[in-house]
Amino acid sequence: MKKRPTVGEILQAKGVSRRGFLKYCATTASILALPPAMIPRIAEAIENARRPSVIWLSFQECTGCTESLTRSAAPTVEGLIFDAISLDYHHTLQAAAGEQAEAARHAAMEENDGEYLVLVDGSIPRGNTGFSTIAGISNEAMLLETVAGAKAVVAIGSCAAFGGIPGADPNPTGAVSVMDLVTDKPVINVPGCPPIPMVMTAVLTQFLTFGQLPELDKHGRPLAFYGQTIHDRCYRRPFYEQGKFAETFDDEGAKAGWCLYKLGCKGPTTYNACATTKWNSGTSFPIEAGHPCLGCSEPNFWDGGGFYEPLSTGRFGSGERLAGAAGVGLALGVAAAAAGRSKQAKFTKEG
Ligand code: SF4
């Protein structure tokens, strides 16, 4: 078998500077909550990794997850790293088509039996229904055949992780998530609509660096990125605690950057890393741009609806999803609002 180039060789050939690469490693160490002493180890492991085989399958999806990774204004280090390790088979990006593409998938599976990773975006219609087929093979059959020799499966995006839009009511194709079908392999969920590029590559980097899969929460999400809510790390949080809320998108509160809770922000019940890693190479994230978090990385995101309805309406449930620190913060914020601003006196959890 032809010797694969190392990821370091590929990055060098693509013109990634040493400084840019180390910055990526430092950011990865930081978001994985690793000490700075681990940065050289991460760098060395990535540089010397010999392109582990990754097979990316795309089923019922909008291609937004792939776009998230590849459509940046300039190639990012994480995009190039991903590119360097995931070229074996990618429904959307590969040049091969038809029989050649299927031959590439089978070759990757045979050459790396038991070692390759399968990444999946999109949900899967149950059974051989013809709702979605590739090369004449139903999505379900292709998924099960491909994961048979895989080390682990990564469900990219909320459709693959939880069913997403295709699985929303009335779910005409009978769409299910990856973990509904794959029960004999580790499944790592990286939800988001789309997921954050840095999170996608950091999960792979962790695998490359330590040869192990990340610790997961109860929804199968890596705790390093989904262990805290958007609200926990939101820079508008002091306004929330002070009871200072924007009431409309263009009022004085909105202009002053106050909390977006009353405009429907789902940050208190949404576990994701947007507030720390941000988007577009760390430029910003939706709340920083003045828009509430919609809760895209949570199960039942689409069926939950009510994107601009405050959590305090009670429509979103007040049990498990409002439990813990977020629930306490919610109560404190509401209390502060009630105590500090008479015009918000009616703002209670019951709405
Ligand atoms: S409710 Fe939303 S905008 Fe307000 S502090 Fe929490 S996450 Fe930030």
Ligand code: SF4
């Ligand atoms: S801020 Fe909320 S809705 Fe927006 S991308 Fe992050 S988790 Fe999804």
